[in-house]
Amino acid sequence: MPPAPEFDAGVEPSAKRARLEPAAPALQLAYLGPEGTYGEQAARRFAHRLGVDVALVPCKSIASIYAHPAPFLCMPLENTLQGTVLETVDCLLSPLATKPRTPAAYRRPLAIADTVLRIDHQLVARRGVTLEQVEWVRSHEQALGQSRAFLDAYLPAARRVPWPSTAGAVASLFDAPNEPGAALCSSAAYEKDRWRLELLYSGTQAVKDNFTRFILLTRLPDVPVVPQPHGYGFTSLFACADPRALVSSHAQRSNIVVATHQRPAPANTAPEPFPRWVLAEVYERDPEQQDIGGTLWLGTFEMENPRAADAVNASQPQAPSPFAPSPFHSPFQSPYQSPAQTPTASHFYRI
Ligand SMILES: O=C(O)C(=O)Cc1ccccc1
Structure with missing residues (x-):
């Protein structure tokens, strides 16, 4: 009797099996x-520039972006008409407080890029609602502020209701189906829901050339600064508790302070009528080439309270980085800053 054929379970011998590597999670x-x-528009630009597989995660508020453990964070920093985005600067300065507000398990984020978006607001309401009927307008406080003159002129009696985001304000219109309200939002938000929206006015901001600058932060170690497509601006952000410190610590390095963002410090941190913390934007000059370098990263925080600096600088978990190591991200080190000029580690740190 011929030997029984070997049972073929339909499985290839393991040596021949295709080796499918599990895809790295985005x-x-x-x-x-x-x-x-x-x-979201800014986040998509950053994702493209990073050149790695990125999954966008929507957050409910700016504060919740900063508290999110994601390796990359995208936050608005400043606007042509409204200036500083207060919630963002509050987050960026929050490590100056004695108790860091970000959970200790998350690596404190560092900025690695910026992008500038043109901002053009649309006033929208649910289908059938007219401008005359609008009793309230919801939007992010930035959009409400940028549209102040329009609202004064066209909707003087309408309540202005700050909302965590522009697109969130649009979504809220459908939760209040019987209320004659409106929202200020981007064209993208209008286009997404246009079949159930009325476009009441296009371009409500006070000037046509209205821009918002967003920054990209990372919690990963050793991420190289992301090349700027426009090729200029080696901009660092430095925070300090006393604006005078900017002059003494940067003058001799021929850095130029080009902008400052100021927020009140907790009143008990300084015996002053105007206790404040300052985030300063600084061009770092390359002393060799006599020109300005190419990338944004947040600079060094000067600390009044060394205990706070220690808390912020406390060792943080190192997530594996998919990027090549960069010399630019070691603490207290800038390519154009010699260690001899760097004040003690307990008073300075980079954000
Ligand atoms: O709410 C949004 O869409 C934001 O991204 C914040 C914002 C609001 C208005 C102008 C720029 C950024």
Whole structure:
């Protein structure tokens, strides 16, 4: 009797089996959601520039972006008409407080890039609602402020209701189906829901050339600064508790302070009528080439309270980085800053 054929279970011998590597999970990039915000547009640009597989994660507020454990965070920093985005600067300065507000398990984020978006607001309401009927307008406080003159002229009696985001304000219109309200949002947010929206006015901001600058932060170690497509601006952000410190610590390095963002410090941190913390934007000159370098990263924080500096600088978990190591991200080190000029580690740190 011939031997029984070997039982073929339909499985290839293991040596021949195709080796399917598990796909690396996409790196998360947290932004101000929901879909349709200006923040989402900025986040998409950053994702493209990073050149790695990135999953966008919408967050409910700017504060919740900063608290998110995602390796990348996208936040609005400043606007042509409204200036500083207060919630963002509050987050960036929060490590100056004695108790860091970010959970200790998350690596404190560092800025690695910026992008500038043109901002053009649309006033929208649910289908059938007219401008004359609008009793309230919801939007991010930036959009309400940028549209102040329009609202004064066209909707003087309407209540202005700050909302965590522009696209969130649009979504809220459908939760209040019987109320004659409106929202200020991007064209993208309008386009997404246009079948159920009325476009009441296009371009409500006070000037046509209205821009918002967003920054990209990372919690990963050793991420190289992301090349700027425009090729200029080696901009660092430095925070300090006393604006005078900017002059003494930067003058001799021929750095130029080009902008400052100021917020009140907790009143008990300084015996002054105007206790304040300052985030300063600084061009770092390359002393060799006599020109200005190419990338944004947040600079060094000068600390009044060394205990706070220690808390912030406390060792943080190192997530594996998919990027080549960069010399630019070691603490207290800038390519154009000699260690001899760097004040003690307990008083300075980079954000
Ligand atoms: O709410 C949004 O869409 C944001 O991204 C914040 C914002 C609001 C208005 C102008 C720029 C950014």
